Amino acid sequence: MVWSFLRQLLLLTALMATTTTAAAAAVPASKALGFFRTVGKLKTLKRTGWVNHDVFEPESVADHMYRMAMLGFLITDAAVDKDRLIKVCLVHDLAEAVVGDITPHDGVSKEEKRRLEETAMKEILGDLGNDAVADELMALWLDYEDGTGPEAAVAKQLDKYEMIVQADEYERTQGKTLDSFFKSTEGYFTHPEVASWARELLDSRAQRLAGSGAEPEAKKPKTG
Protein backbone atom coordinates (compact mmCIF):
# COMPACT_ATOMS: atom_id res chain seq x y z
CA MET A 1 0.00 0.00 0.00
CA VAL A 2 2.64 2.49 1.13
CA TRP A 3 4.92 1.45 -1.74
CA SER A 4 2.15 1.77 -4.23
CA PHE A 5 1.34 5.27 -2.93
CA LEU A 6 5.03 6.27 -2.94
CA ARG A 7 5.41 4.93 -6.48
CA GLN A 8 2.43 6.96 -7.67
CA LEU A 9 3.81 10.06 -5.94
CA LEU A 10 7.16 9.57 -7.65
CA LEU A 11 5.50 9.12 -11.04
CA LEU A 12 3.40 12.25 -10.51
CA THR A 13 6.48 14.27 -9.51
CA ALA A 14 8.35 13.04 -12.58
CA LEU A 15 5.37 13.92 -14.79
CA MET A 16 5.12 17.42 -13.31
CA ALA A 17 8.86 17.97 -13.80
CA THR A 18 8.54 16.89 -17.46
CA THR A 19 5.55 19.15 -18.03
CA THR A 20 7.34 22.10 -16.42
CA THR A 21 10.43 21.51 -18.58
CA ALA A 22 8.35 21.30 -21.75
CA ALA A 23 6.46 24.48 -20.84
CA ALA A 24 9.68 26.33 -20.01
CA ALA A 25 11.21 25.27 -23.34
CA ALA A 26 8.40 26.70 -25.48
CA VAL A 27 8.46 30.29 -26.77
CA PRO A 28 5.75 32.28 -24.94
CA ALA A 29 2.85 32.88 -27.34
CA SER A 30 2.90 36.69 -27.11
CA LYS A 31 6.66 36.72 -27.81
CA ALA A 32 6.23 34.35 -30.74
CA LEU A 33 3.56 36.60 -32.30
CA GLY A 34 5.79 39.65 -31.92
CA PHE A 35 8.61 37.77 -33.65
CA PHE A 36 6.37 36.64 -36.52
CA ARG A 37 5.20 40.21 -37.06
CA THR A 38 8.80 41.38 -37.16
CA VAL A 39 9.65 38.65 -39.69
CA GLY A 40 6.60 39.81 -41.68
CA LYS A 41 8.32 43.17 -42.29
CA LEU A 42 10.69 41.32 -44.63
CA LYS A 43 7.76 40.58 -46.96
CA THR A 44 7.11 44.27 -47.61
CA LEU A 45 10.69 45.50 -47.39
CA LYS A 46 11.86 45.92 -51.00
CA ARG A 47 15.51 45.21 -51.81
CA THR A 48 17.23 48.61 -52.00
CA GLY A 49 19.37 47.75 -55.04
CA TRP A 50 16.26 47.31 -57.21
CA VAL A 51 14.47 50.32 -55.72
CA ASN A 52 17.51 52.49 -56.56
CA HIS A 53 17.40 51.19 -60.16
CA ASP A 54 13.66 51.89 -60.58
CA VAL A 55 12.74 48.24 -60.93
CA PHE A 56 8.94 47.85 -61.15
CA GLU A 57 7.45 45.93 -58.19
CA PRO A 58 10.83 44.78 -56.89
CA GLU A 59 11.13 41.60 -54.86
CA SER A 60 11.04 41.64 -51.07
CA VAL A 61 13.91 40.70 -48.78
CA ALA A 62 11.88 37.57 -47.90
CA ASP A 63 11.64 36.66 -51.62
CA HIS A 64 15.43 36.91 -51.89
CA MET A 65 16.08 34.74 -48.84
CA TYR A 66 13.49 32.22 -50.02
CA ARG A 67 15.23 31.58 -53.33
CA MET A 68 18.65 31.62 -51.67
CA ALA A 69 17.50 28.78 -49.41
CA MET A 70 16.22 26.90 -52.47
CA LEU A 71 19.60 27.35 -54.16
CA GLY A 72 21.04 25.71 -51.05
CA PHE A 73 19.12 22.51 -51.79
CA LEU A 74 21.18 22.06 -54.98
CA ILE A 75 24.60 22.23 -53.31
CA THR A 76 26.07 18.70 -53.33
CA ASP A 77 29.48 19.59 -51.82
CA ALA A 78 30.01 17.00 -49.09
CA ALA A 79 31.94 19.53 -46.96
CA VAL A 80 28.74 21.57 -46.54
CA ASP A 81 26.02 20.73 -44.01
CA LYS A 82 23.11 21.44 -46.33
CA ASP A 83 20.47 21.80 -43.61
CA ARG A 84 22.63 24.36 -41.85
CA LEU A 85 23.33 26.16 -45.14
CA ILE A 86 19.59 26.47 -45.78
CA LYS A 87 19.07 27.89 -42.28
CA VAL A 88 21.93 30.38 -42.67
CA CYS A 89 20.31 31.57 -45.91
CA LEU A 90 16.97 32.07 -44.13
CA VAL A 91 18.43 34.04 -41.24
CA HIS A 92 21.24 36.09 -42.80
CA ASP A 93 19.13 39.20 -43.58
CA LEU A 94 16.75 38.94 -40.60
CA ALA A 95 18.14 42.12 -38.99
CA GLU A 96 16.82 44.07 -42.00
CA ALA A 97 13.34 43.70 -40.51
CA VAL A 98 14.48 46.36 -38.02
CA VAL A 99 17.22 48.38 -39.74
CA GLY A 100 16.13 48.07 -43.39
CA ASP A 101 18.26 46.99 -46.36
CA ILE A 102 21.45 49.06 -46.09
CA THR A 103 23.57 48.89 -49.27
CA PRO A 104 27.18 49.99 -49.92
CA HIS A 105 25.71 53.14 -51.56
CA ASP A 106 23.87 54.35 -48.45
CA GLY A 107 26.82 56.17 -46.82
CA VAL A 108 26.88 53.76 -43.87
CA SER A 109 30.29 52.19 -43.17
CA LYS A 110 30.62 48.42 -43.10
CA GLU A 111 31.40 48.56 -39.37
CA GLU A 112 28.40 50.76 -38.59
CA LYS A 113 26.12 48.49 -40.65
CA ARG A 114 27.40 45.47 -38.75
CA ARG A 115 26.88 47.28 -35.39
CA LEU A 116 23.32 48.33 -36.32
CA GLU A 117 22.42 44.84 -37.50
CA GLU A 118 23.89 43.07 -34.49
CA THR A 119 21.97 45.40 -32.17
CA ALA A 120 18.81 44.67 -34.16
CA MET A 121 19.37 40.92 -33.90
CA LYS A 122 19.84 41.18 -30.14
CA GLU A 123 16.66 43.24 -29.91
CA ILE A 124 14.64 40.77 -32.00
CA LEU A 125 15.99 37.70 -30.23
CA GLY A 126 16.11 39.16 -26.72
CA ASP A 127 12.33 39.51 -27.02
CA LEU A 128 11.83 35.79 -27.74
CA GLY A 129 11.85 34.62 -24.14
CA ASN A 130 13.63 31.40 -25.14
CA ASP A 131 17.41 31.17 -24.99
CA ALA A 132 17.78 27.95 -26.99
CA VAL A 133 15.84 29.29 -29.98
CA ALA A 134 17.46 32.74 -29.71
CA ASP A 135 20.93 31.19 -29.50
CA GLU A 136 20.37 29.07 -32.60
CA LEU A 137 19.20 32.05 -34.66
CA MET A 138 22.04 34.27 -33.39
CA ALA A 139 24.65 31.57 -34.09
CA LEU A 140 23.40 31.21 -37.68
CA TRP A 141 23.51 34.98 -38.18
CA LEU A 142 26.98 35.33 -36.63
CA ASP A 143 28.22 32.41 -38.73
CA TYR A 144 27.15 34.29 -41.86
CA GLU A 145 28.59 37.60 -40.66
CA ASP A 146 31.93 36.22 -39.50
CA GLY A 147 32.15 33.55 -42.17
CA THR A 148 33.96 30.89 -40.17
CA GLY A 149 32.18 27.71 -41.36
CA PRO A 150 31.89 26.21 -44.87
CA GLU A 151 28.13 26.95 -44.81
CA ALA A 152 28.75 30.68 -44.31
CA ALA A 153 31.24 30.73 -47.19
CA VAL A 154 28.74 29.08 -49.56
CA ALA A 155 25.83 31.21 -48.28
CA LYS A 156 27.76 34.38 -49.18
CA GLN A 157 28.30 33.01 -52.68
CA LEU A 158 24.59 32.17 -52.95
CA ASP A 159 23.64 35.67 -51.75
CA LYS A 160 25.50 37.28 -54.66
CA TYR A 161 24.54 34.59 -57.16
CA GLU A 162 20.84 34.91 -56.31
CA MET A 163 21.19 38.66 -56.86
CA ILE A 164 22.57 38.29 -60.39
CA VAL A 165 19.96 35.66 -61.32
CA GLN A 166 17.39 38.26 -60.25
CA ALA A 167 19.19 41.07 -62.08
CA ASP A 168 19.13 38.96 -65.25
CA GLU A 169 15.37 38.36 -64.77
CA TYR A 170 14.67 42.07 -64.39
CA GLU A 171 16.77 42.77 -67.48
CA ARG A 172 14.75 40.24 -69.45
CA THR A 173 11.28 41.12 -68.14
CA GLN A 174 11.66 44.87 -67.69
CA GLY A 175 14.02 45.72 -70.53
CA LYS A 176 16.61 47.12 -68.11
CA THR A 177 20.39 47.03 -68.12
CA LEU A 178 21.72 46.25 -64.67
CA ASP A 179 25.44 46.00 -65.42
CA SER A 180 26.58 47.21 -62.00
CA PHE A 181 25.22 44.10 -60.29
CA PHE A 182 27.20 41.84 -62.60
CA LYS A 183 30.33 44.03 -62.36
CA SER A 184 30.21 44.00 -58.56
CA THR A 185 30.38 40.19 -58.52
CA GLU A 186 33.18 39.71 -61.09
CA GLY A 187 35.67 37.13 -59.79
CA TYR A 188 33.55 36.56 -56.67
CA PHE A 189 32.37 33.01 -57.34
CA THR A 190 35.00 30.54 -56.15
CA HIS A 191 32.90 27.61 -54.93
CA PRO A 192 32.98 25.10 -57.83
CA GLU A 193 29.20 24.56 -57.98
CA VAL A 194 28.20 28.22 -57.63
CA ALA A 195 31.00 29.22 -60.03
CA SER A 196 29.65 26.82 -62.68
CA TRP A 197 26.11 28.23 -62.21
CA ALA A 198 27.45 31.77 -62.51
CA ARG A 199 29.32 30.93 -65.73
CA GLU A 200 26.13 29.45 -67.18
CA LEU A 201 24.18 32.59 -66.26
CA LEU A 202 26.83 34.95 -67.63
CA ASP A 203 27.01 32.95 -70.88
CA SER A 204 23.23 33.02 -71.18
CA ARG A 205 23.22 36.78 -70.57
CA ALA A 206 26.05 37.38 -73.02
CA GLN A 207 24.13 35.45 -75.70
CA ARG A 208 20.99 37.45 -74.96
CA LEU A 209 22.87 40.75 -75.11
CA ALA A 210 24.38 39.61 -78.41
CA GLY A 211 20.80 39.08 -79.58
CA SER A 212 21.03 35.35 -80.12
CA GLY A 213 20.05 33.71 -76.86
CA ALA A 214 18.67 30.21 -76.56
CA GLU A 215 18.51 29.99 -72.78
CA PRO A 216 17.18 27.62 -70.10
CA GLU A 217 13.57 28.63 -69.67
CA ALA A 218 11.57 28.54 -66.45
CA LYS A 219 8.33 26.56 -66.34
CA LYS A 220 5.43 28.96 -66.87
CA PRO A 221 2.66 29.23 -64.25
CA LYS A 222 -0.65 28.38 -65.91
CA THR A 223 -2.78 30.44 -63.50
CA GLY A 224 -2.46 32.99 -60.69
Next chain:
Amino acid sequence: MVWSFLRQLLLLTALMATTTTAAAAAVPASKALGFFRTVGKLKTLKRTGWVNHDVFEPESVADHMYRMAMLGFLITDAAVDKDRLIKVCLVHDLAEAVVGDITPHDGVSKEEKRRLEETAMKEILGDLGNDAVADELMALWLDYEDGTGPEAAVAKQLDKYEMIVQADEYERTQGKTLDSFFKSTEGYFTHPEVASWARELLDSRAQRLAGSGAEPEAKKPKTG
Protein backbone atom coordinates in the same frame (compact mmCIF):
# COMPACT_ATOMS: atom_id res chain seq x y z
CA MET B 1 59.86 0.34 -62.89
CA VAL B 2 56.87 -1.66 -64.08
CA TRP B 3 55.39 -1.67 -60.59
CA SER B 4 55.90 2.04 -60.22
CA PHE B 5 54.17 2.61 -63.56
CA LEU B 6 51.30 0.27 -62.63
CA ARG B 7 50.90 2.02 -59.27
CA GLN B 8 50.69 5.41 -60.96
CA LEU B 9 48.19 4.05 -63.45
CA LEU B 10 46.07 2.69 -60.61
CA LEU B 11 46.21 6.02 -58.76
CA LEU B 12 45.25 7.90 -61.89
CA THR B 13 42.33 5.55 -62.53
CA ALA B 14 41.15 5.97 -58.94
CA LEU B 15 41.45 9.76 -59.24
CA MET B 16 39.48 9.80 -62.48
CA ALA B 17 36.78 7.63 -60.93
CA THR B 18 36.53 10.03 -57.95
CA THR B 19 36.37 13.05 -60.23
CA THR B 20 33.70 11.40 -62.35
CA THR B 21 31.64 10.53 -59.26
CA ALA B 22 31.90 14.09 -57.93
CA ALA B 23 30.93 15.51 -61.32
CA ALA B 24 28.01 13.09 -61.63
CA ALA B 25 26.77 14.15 -58.18
CA ALA B 26 26.55 17.85 -59.03
CA VAL B 27 23.48 19.36 -60.70
CA PRO B 28 24.42 20.35 -64.30
CA ALA B 29 24.71 24.14 -64.46
CA SER B 30 22.11 24.65 -67.20
CA LYS B 31 19.60 22.50 -65.27
CA ALA B 32 20.31 24.40 -62.05
CA LEU B 33 19.67 27.75 -63.77
CA GLY B 34 16.37 26.47 -65.19
CA PHE B 35 15.34 25.35 -61.71
CA PHE B 36 16.25 28.70 -60.13
CA ARG B 37 14.22 30.54 -62.76
CA THR B 38 11.26 28.29 -62.03
CA VAL B 39 11.64 28.95 -58.29
CA GLY B 40 11.79 32.67 -59.15
CA LYS B 41 8.18 32.49 -60.41
CA LEU B 42 7.15 32.10 -56.76
CA LYS B 43 8.41 35.64 -56.08
CA THR B 44 5.95 37.21 -58.49
CA LEU B 45 3.08 34.76 -57.99
CA LYS B 46 0.62 36.51 -55.66
CA ARG B 47 -1.36 34.40 -53.20
CA THR B 48 -4.81 33.93 -54.73
CA GLY B 49 -6.70 34.39 -51.44
CA TRP B 50 -5.47 37.97 -51.13
CA VAL B 51 -5.93 38.74 -54.82
CA ASN B 52 -9.57 37.59 -54.57
CA HIS B 53 -10.06 39.92 -51.58
CA ASP B 54 -8.55 42.94 -53.33
CA VAL B 55 -5.59 43.18 -50.98
CA PHE B 56 -3.20 45.91 -52.13
CA GLU B 57 0.23 44.58 -53.18
CA PRO B 58 -0.40 41.10 -51.78
CA GLU B 59 2.48 38.91 -50.68
CA SER B 60 4.07 36.36 -52.98
CA VAL B 61 3.98 32.61 -52.52
CA ALA B 62 7.73 32.86 -51.73
CA ASP B 63 6.97 35.43 -48.99
CA HIS B 64 4.48 33.01 -47.45
CA MET B 65 6.87 30.05 -47.50
CA TYR B 66 9.67 32.22 -46.12
CA ARG B 67 7.73 33.18 -42.99
CA MET B 68 6.40 29.64 -42.61
CA ALA B 69 9.98 28.38 -42.46
CA MET B 70 10.79 31.06 -39.87
CA LEU B 71 7.81 29.93 -37.79
CA GLY B 72 9.38 26.48 -37.91
CA PHE B 73 12.45 27.76 -36.06
CA LEU B 74 10.25 28.44 -33.00
CA ILE B 75 8.83 24.92 -32.70
CA THR B 76 10.44 23.27 -29.67
CA ASP B 77 8.43 20.01 -29.77
CA ALA B 78 11.07 17.28 -29.39
CA ALA B 79 9.03 14.92 -31.61
CA VAL B 80 9.65 17.22 -34.58
CA ASP B 81 12.86 17.23 -36.63
CA LYS B 82 13.10 21.02 -36.94
CA ASP B 83 15.50 21.04 -39.89
CA ARG B 84 13.18 18.77 -41.81
CA LEU B 85 10.16 20.87 -40.81
CA ILE B 86 11.87 23.99 -42.18
CA LYS B 87 12.61 22.18 -45.45
CA VAL B 88 9.03 20.90 -45.76
CA CYS B 89 7.81 24.50 -45.33
CA LEU B 90 10.15 25.70 -48.10
CA VAL B 91 9.10 23.03 -50.58
CA HIS B 92 5.38 22.52 -49.91
CA ASP B 93 4.12 25.09 -52.46
CA LEU B 94 6.91 24.65 -55.03
CA ALA B 95 4.53 23.14 -57.63
CA GLU B 96 2.71 26.48 -57.72
CA ALA B 97 5.62 27.83 -59.77
CA VAL B 98 4.10 25.80 -62.62
CA VAL B 99 0.38 25.44 -61.87
CA GLY B 100 -0.26 28.65 -59.93
CA ASP B 101 -1.97 29.03 -56.54
CA ILE B 102 -5.16 26.98 -56.82
CA THR B 103 -7.58 27.65 -53.93
CA PRO B 104 -10.73 25.77 -52.81
CA HIS B 105 -12.75 28.49 -54.60
CA ASP B 106 -11.26 27.86 -58.04
CA GLY B 107 -13.57 25.00 -59.03
CA VAL B 108 -10.72 22.48 -59.14
CA SER B 109 -11.31 19.33 -57.09
CA LYS B 110 -8.84 18.37 -54.38
CA GLU B 111 -7.87 15.27 -56.38
CA GLU B 112 -7.35 17.24 -59.59
CA LYS B 113 -5.25 19.85 -57.74
CA ARG B 114 -3.12 17.10 -56.28
CA ARG B 115 -2.71 15.48 -59.71
CA LEU B 116 -1.74 18.78 -61.36
CA GLU B 117 0.75 19.60 -58.62
CA GLU B 118 2.36 16.17 -58.60
CA THR B 119 2.79 16.33 -62.37
CA ALA B 120 4.34 19.79 -61.98
CA MET B 121 6.74 18.56 -59.31
CA LYS B 122 7.84 15.68 -61.55
CA GLU B 123 8.34 18.10 -64.42
CA ILE B 124 10.39 20.52 -62.29
CA LEU B 125 12.48 17.80 -60.68
CA GLY B 126 12.83 15.56 -63.74
CA ASP B 127 14.66 18.47 -65.34
CA LEU B 128 17.27 18.66 -62.55
CA GLY B 129 19.55 15.96 -63.87
CA ASN B 130 20.36 14.81 -60.32
CA ASP B 131 18.36 12.01 -58.72
CA ALA B 132 19.59 12.55 -55.14
CA VAL B 133 18.55 16.22 -55.08
CA ALA B 134 15.30 15.52 -56.96
CA ASP B 135 14.44 12.65 -54.60
CA GLU B 136 14.99 14.81 -51.50
CA LEU B 137 12.75 17.59 -52.82
CA MET B 138 10.05 15.13 -53.94
CA ALA B 139 10.13 13.29 -50.59
CA LEU B 140 9.63 16.58 -48.71
CA TRP B 141 6.73 17.54 -50.98
CA LEU B 142 5.10 14.09 -50.71
CA ASP B 143 5.56 14.15 -46.94
CA TYR B 144 3.58 17.40 -46.80
CA GLU B 145 0.91 16.15 -49.22
CA ASP B 146 0.41 12.77 -47.59
CA GLY B 147 1.05 13.97 -44.05
CA THR B 148 2.67 10.84 -42.69
CA GLY B 149 5.44 12.35 -40.52
CA PRO B 150 5.25 14.70 -37.52
CA GLU B 151 6.93 17.43 -39.59
CA ALA B 152 4.17 17.32 -42.21
CA ALA B 153 1.51 17.58 -39.50
CA VAL B 154 3.14 20.66 -37.97
CA ALA B 155 3.88 22.20 -41.40
CA LYS B 156 0.16 22.05 -42.26
CA GLN B 157 -0.63 23.84 -39.02
CA LEU B 158 2.01 26.47 -39.79
CA ASP B 159 0.61 26.93 -43.31
CA LYS B 160 -2.79 27.94 -41.93
CA TYR B 161 -1.38 29.85 -38.97
CA GLU B 162 0.90 31.92 -41.22
CA MET B 163 -2.16 32.72 -43.34
CA ILE B 164 -4.14 34.13 -40.42
CA VAL B 165 -1.17 36.12 -39.10
CA GLN B 166 -1.04 37.65 -42.60
CA ALA B 167 -4.82 38.17 -42.71
CA ASP B 168 -4.60 40.03 -39.38
CA GLU B 169 -1.80 42.20 -40.79
CA TYR B 170 -3.83 43.10 -43.88
CA GLU B 171 -6.80 43.89 -41.65
CA ARG B 172 -4.66 46.21 -39.55
CA THR B 173 -2.72 47.89 -42.36
CA GLN B 174 -5.38 48.00 -45.09
CA GLY B 175 -8.53 48.45 -43.01
CA LYS B 176 -10.03 45.24 -44.35
CA THR B 177 -12.16 42.58 -42.72
CA LEU B 178 -10.99 39.12 -43.70
CA ASP B 179 -13.28 36.98 -41.56
CA SER B 180 -13.41 34.04 -43.96
CA PHE B 181 -9.72 33.25 -43.39
CA PHE B 182 -10.25 33.06 -39.64
CA LYS B 183 -13.51 31.10 -40.01
CA SER B 184 -11.86 28.54 -42.31
CA THR B 185 -9.27 27.71 -39.63
CA GLU B 186 -11.61 27.44 -36.60
CA GLY B 187 -10.73 24.32 -34.60
CA TYR B 188 -7.82 23.55 -36.93
CA PHE B 189 -4.92 24.20 -34.57
CA THR B 190 -4.25 21.09 -32.49
CA HIS B 191 -0.47 21.19 -32.06
CA PRO B 192 0.07 22.69 -28.56
CA GLU B 193 2.57 25.35 -29.65
CA VAL B 194 0.75 26.46 -32.80
CA ALA B 195 -2.56 26.35 -30.91
CA SER B 196 -1.19 28.69 -28.23
CA TRP B 197 0.09 31.08 -30.92
CA ALA B 198 -3.30 31.00 -32.65
CA ARG B 199 -5.12 31.76 -29.37
CA GLU B 200 -2.81 34.73 -28.80
CA LEU B 201 -3.50 36.03 -32.31
CA LEU B 202 -7.26 35.54 -32.04
CA ASP B 203 -7.30 37.29 -28.64
CA SER B 204 -5.27 40.16 -30.05
CA ARG B 205 -7.65 40.43 -33.03
CA ALA B 206 -10.73 40.24 -30.82
CA GLN B 207 -9.36 43.07 -28.68
CA ARG B 208 -8.63 45.12 -31.79
CA LEU B 209 -12.09 44.51 -33.20
CA ALA B 210 -13.53 45.51 -29.82
CA GLY B 211 -11.55 48.73 -30.22
CA SER B 212 -9.29 48.24 -27.23
CA GLY B 213 -6.23 46.38 -28.45
CA ALA B 214 -2.86 46.51 -26.74
CA GLU B 215 -1.03 43.99 -28.93
CA PRO B 216 2.51 42.68 -29.44
CA GLU B 217 4.08 45.11 -31.88
CA ALA B 218 6.63 44.28 -34.56
CA LYS B 219 9.94 46.13 -34.55
CA LYS B 220 9.72 48.98 -37.06
CA PRO B 221 12.22 49.16 -39.93
CA LYS B 222 14.09 52.47 -39.69
CA THR B 223 14.88 52.65 -43.43
CA GLY B 224 14.06 50.90 -46.70
